[in-house]
Amino acid sequence: MRILAIESSCDETGVAIYDTQQRCLLANELASQIDAHACFGGVVPELASREHCRILPRMVDAAMQQAAIDWQALDAVAVTSGPGLMGALLVGTSYARAAATVHGLPLLPVHHLEGHILAFGLQEDLPPMPMIALLVSGGHTLLVRVDGIGRYRLLGQTLDDAAGECFDKSARLLGLPYPGGPHLSALAREGRSGRFSLPRPMLRKDNLDFSFSGLKTAVLHAANTLDQDDTQGHADLAREVENAICDVLVNKTLRACQQEKIAHVVLAGGVAANHQLRQHLQQQASQQDITCYLPALSYCTDNAAMIAYAAACRLQAGLDRQSRDWDANPRQSLFQNQNIPEAYGKTPL
Amino acid sequence: MSRLYLADEAATRAAARHWAERLQPGDCLTLAGDLGAGKSVFARALMRGLGVRDHALPSPSYSLIEVYQAGEVCVAHMDWYRLSDEEEVLMLGVMDYFSPPWISIIEWPERAEALLPRQAIRLLLQHDHQHPQARWLEEITS
Numbered sequence: 001m002r003i004l005a006i007e008s009s010c011d012e013t014g015v016a017i018y019d020t021q022q023r024c025l026l027a028n029e030l031a032s033q034i035d036a037h038a039c040f041g042g043v044v045p046e047l048a049s050r051e052h053c054r055i056l057p058r059m060v061d062a063a064m065q066q067a068a069i070d071w072q073a074l075d076a077v078a079v080t081s082g083p084g085l086m087g088a089l090l091v092g093t094s095y096a097r098a099a100a101t102v103h104g105l106p107l108l109p110v111h112h113l114e115g116h117i118l119a120f121g122l123q124e125d126l127p128p129m130p131m132i133a134l135l136v137s138g139g140h141t142l143l144v145r146v147d148g149i150g151r152y153r154l155l156g157q158t159l160d161d162a163a164g165e166c167f168d169k170s171a172r173l174l175g176l177p178y179p180g181g182p183h184l185s186a187l188a189r190e191g192r193s194g195r196f197s198l199p200r201p202m203l204r205k206d207n208l209d210f211s212f213s214g215l216k217t218a219v220l221h222a223a224n225t226l227d228q229d230d231t232q233g234h235a236d237l238a239r240e241v242e243n244a245i246c247d248v249l250v251n252k253t254l255r256a257c258q259q260e261k262i263a264h265v266v267l268a269g270g271v272a273a274n275h276q277l278r279q280h281l282q283q284q285a286s287q288q289d290i291t292c293y294l295p296a297l298s299y300c301t302d303n304a305a306m307i308a309y310a311a312a313c314r315l316q317a318g319l320d321r322q323s324r325d326w327d328a329n330p331r332q333s334l335f336q337n338q339n340i341p342e343a344y345g346k347t348p349l
Numbered sequence: 350m351s352r353l354y355l356a357d358e359a360a361t362r363a364a365a366r367h368w369a370e371r372l373q374p375g376d377c378l379t380l381a382g383d384l385g386a387g388k389s390v391f392a393r394a395l396m397r398g399l400g401v402r403d404h405a406l407p408s409p410s411y412s413l414i415e416v417y418q419a420g421e422v423c424v425a426h427m428d429w430y431r432l433s434d435e436e437e438v439l440m441l442g443v444m445d446y447f448s449p450p451w452i453s454i455i456e457w458p459e460r461a462e463a464l465l466p467r468q469a470i471r472l473l474l475q476h477d478h479q480h481p482q483a484r485w486l487e488e489i490t491s
Contacts, residue, residue: 045413045431045432045437045440046432046433046436046437046440047433083412085413086441087440138411139411139412157405157407158405158407159404159405159406159407160389160393160405160406160407160408161389161407161408161410162407162408162411165408165410165411169384169410172384173384173385209404209405213389213390213408216385217358217385217390220384220385221481221482224481330412331412331416
C-alpha cells in the first residue's frame with residue numbers, strides 16, 4: 001500500500017510517499033519557510049498559509065517524480081488535521097480532500113503529535129510498548145504514556161511556556177536572530193558552565209508537569225547584567241539556558257519512566273533535534289537501564305514522512321475511520337476531556 | 350495618568366486579581382510591554398482571578414489564542430506578537446471575542462490597535478531601571 005501524506009500545520013510544507021509493504025519512503029519533500037519569516041522574528045500565520053498554498057502543488061509533483069509513480073499507484077492520502085495554525089492547516093486539508101475525491105482515494109486525517117510520537121518507526125522498528133514519549137517543540141511540551149497505536153495517556157505537560165518557546169524567547173533576550181533555538185545552541189557550544197546559575201523549574205514538585213515561564217524571566221535578569229560586547233558572557237549564559245532546559249526535561253522524563261515502570265523512552269518534536277538534550281537523555285537513561293530511541297534529526301522537526309507513517313500504523317491497527325465528519329482543528333487534542341467553551345465553535349478559528 | 354509601582358511578581362499578580370474583579374463579559378483588556386515585562390504573569394493571574402480552573406494555562410505565543418470556560422464566562426487569551434497587521438488579526442476572527450460571553454485578554458495589541466473595541470482597557474507594563482524585580486503598571490487612556 002502506498003500513502004501520500006501532506007503536512008502544513010506550521011511553517012514547513014511537507015509531502016511524502018510511504019510504501020507499507022517495502023516499509024520505506026518513496027519520496028520525502030520538505031520546504032522550510034524560515035527565511036520568509038526571519039525578518040518578522042517568528043512565523044507569521046497568514047504569510048505561512050500563502051506560502052503553503054504557493055508551493056504545495058509543486059511539491060506533490062516533485063514527490064511523485066521522486067517516487068516515479070502517479071496518482072493511480074497510490075492507495076490513500078493522509079493529511080495533518082491538527083493542531084496547528086488554522087490557515088496553514090486548511091491549505092493541507094483542502095488540497096488533500098480535493099485530491100482524494102478526484103482520484104477516488106481514502107482520506108486519512110492524522111494528529112500532528114501522533115506523527116511526531118511514531119516518527120522513530122521510519123528508521124527502525126518502533127520501541128516496545130508501553131513506552132514513554134517526551135514530545136518537545138515550540139508549541140508543546142508533553143510526557144505521554146504510549147500503550148499502543150492510538151492509545152495515549154497524558155502524564156505531564158507544561159503549565160505555561162513550551163520548552164521550544166523558552167529556547168526562542170531566551171535567544172531573543174540574548175539578541176540572537178530567529179529561529180532562536182538553533183542559534184542559542186550554537187552559541188552555547190562556546191560557553192562555559194559556572195558563571196550563571198538559572199533555576200530548574202518544577203524539579204522539586206512531585207509531578208510530571210513543566211513550567212518554563214519563570215526561567216525566561218531569570219534569563220532576562222541574567223542578560224541585563226551582561227555588557228553588550230561581552231561575547232563570552234553571552235555564550236556562558238546560552239549554555240546555562242540550554243543546560244537548565246535539558247536538566248528539567250531529562251529529569252522529568254526519567255521520573256515518568258520510574259512512575260510508570262517503563263524502560264523505553266522515545267524522543268520527539270523539533271526540540272528533540274537538540275544535541276545536548278539527546279546526549280543528556282541517552283547518558284542518564286542508560287545509567288538506569290532505560291533504552292532511549294532517538295529519531296534522526298530530519299524526523300524530529302516537522303515533516304510529512306511521519307504523517308504518512310502514522311497513517312500507515314493507524315490503518316494497520318484498524319483505526320482508520322473513513323469518516324467525512326472531521327475538519328482541520330487548530331486545537332485538536334491527542335487526549336479526551338478538554339475544557340473548551342461551547343461558544344468557541346461559533347468562531348471561525 | 351497614574352502609574353502603579355509593582356515591587357515584585359507577587360505584586361503584579363495582586364494587581365491582576367484586582368483587575369479581574371472589575372471585568373465583565375464583553376470586556377477587552379490589552380497588555381503592552383517588552384519581552385519579560387510581566388504580561389504573561391499578569392494574564393495568568395487575571396485568568397485565575399476570573400475563575401479559570403484549568404490545570405495548565407499554556408502560552409498562546411505559538412497557538413495565537415487559548416480559550417477557557419470559567420462558569421458563565423468564556424475567556425480568550427491571545428498573543429498577537431507573531432501577527433503582522435490588521436488583516437491577519439481579523440483572520441483570527443477576533444471580533445467575536447469582543448462581546449459576551451467572552452472576556453478577551455490580548456498581549457502585543459500594538460499589531461492591530463485599530464481593531465480593538467473603543468472601550469478596551471489598555472495596560473502597559475514596564476521594567477523599573479533600578480530594581481530588576483520591579484515593574485510599573487499604567488492604564489493608557491487616549
